[in-house]
Amino acid sequence: MSGVLGDRVAVITGAGGGIGRAAVELFTAAGARVLAVDQDPIRLPGPGVSVHPFAGDLTKAGVCSAAAAAAVEHFGALHILFNVAGISGRRFGDGPVHACTDQGWATVLDVNLGTVFRMCRAALPALIDAGGGSVINLASVLGLVGGGELFATHAYAASKAGIVGLTRAMATYYAPRRIRVNALCPGLVATPMAARALGDRATAAHVARMQPLLDGPLTAEQVAAAALFLASDAAAGITGAVLPVDGGWTAQ
Ligand SMILES: NC(=O)c1ccc[n+]([C@@H]2O[C@H](COP(=O)([O-])OP(=O)(O)OC[C@H]3O[C@@H](n4cnc5c(N)ncnc54)[C@H](O)[C@@H]3O)[C@@H](O)[C@H]2O)c1
Known part of the structure; x- marks a missing residue:
């Protein structure tokens, strides 16, 4: 199989969403075989020949173990884990700290940070068996800088900052086992998750200012392309990186 991902096997979570779906297409076009989880x-x-869909809720530890096992069972090994699944928690009660509900806090932390932890735990034995691999975690610019009035979902920010910390801790620990662990921090990406923000004129104008390279939202493909780089041998010397994909947001 040709392409920068050779014949490697990847698990991509959140594969039914905007960024996950773009990643499935890009990774398979690059030669990978993908277990697509949502x-x-x-x-x-x-x-298809290169895609095996797997439906399940990753807040359940047993589903994460079953997904990792299904990748090995179906494709023979596991080399890459791209953790994409996540939610915006407004409907569960996320908001600025003084208004964030217990349910909002618990749900967002469990889905956004908990699924990354559980999927990593489930996949690591197979990555070690394969002699090494690449884990890419999807964080956010909101895990690096404050979101002000317009992006005031503080459980979300904490969950993404948690992903950054987990990424660096894992990177140093698993480096001797040849497992690279990196995080991507996108700005606003045109996907179903961003529909509310982009539908609001003030927020859309703010995003255009914060992402001067693009004068608007990122595409899901631009984020997936950065993940493809981190998954490939072109990034063989890179671990613990926290890479903004944000059109200039965090450079300001
Ligand atoms: N869209 C943006 O502007 C943006 C910006 C920065 C970071 N992100 C992050 O990118 C990731 C993907 O976002 P997107 O924009 O593609 O959103 P999306 O809503 O299009 O996709 C998210 C997918 O995750 C799945 N998912 C959610 N909880 C799950 C669970 N418990 N188990 C299994 N699957 C689950 C959903 O079903 C959905 O298909 C998220 O982690 C999000 O926080 C998005």
């Missing part, structure tokens, strides 16, 4: 079976890509 809780929503309707949004998952259909099965």
Whole structure:
């Protein structure tokens, strides 16, 4: 199989969503075989030679173990884990700290940070068996800098900052086992998750100012392309990196 991912096997979570779906397409085009995981079976890509869909809720530890096992069972090994699954928690009660509900806090931390922890735990034995691998975690600019009035979801920010910390801790610990662990921090990306923000004129104008390279939102493909780089041998010397993909947001 040709392409920068050779014949490697990847698990991509959140594969029914905007960024996850773009990553499945890019990774398979680069030669990878992909276990595509999402809780929503309707949004998952259909099965094919290089894609095996897997429906399940990653807040359940047993589902994460089953997903990692299914990748090995179906494709023979596991080399790459791209943790994409996540939520915006407004509907569960996320908000600025004084208004954030216990449910909002617990749900957002469990889905955004908990699924990364559980999927890493489930996948690490297979990555070690393979002689090494690449883990890419999707954080956010909101895990690096404050979001002010317009992006006032503080459980979300804490969950993404937690992913940054987990990424660096894992990177140093697993480096001797040849497992690279990196994080991506996107700005605003045009996906279903960003529909509310982009539908609001003031927020859309703010995003255009914060992402001067693009004068608007990122595309899901731009984020997936950065993940492809980190998954490939072109990034063989890179671990513990926290890479903004943000059109200039955090440079300001
Ligand atoms: N869209 C943005 O502007 C933006 C910016 C920065 C970071 N991100 C992050 O990128 C990731 C993907 O976002 P997106 O914009 O593609 O959103 P999306 O809503 O299009 O996709 C997210 C996917 O994750 C899945 N998912 C959620 N909880 C799950 C669970 N418990 N188990 C299994 N699957 C689950 C959903 O079903 C959905 O298909 C998220 O982690 C998000 O926080 C997005």
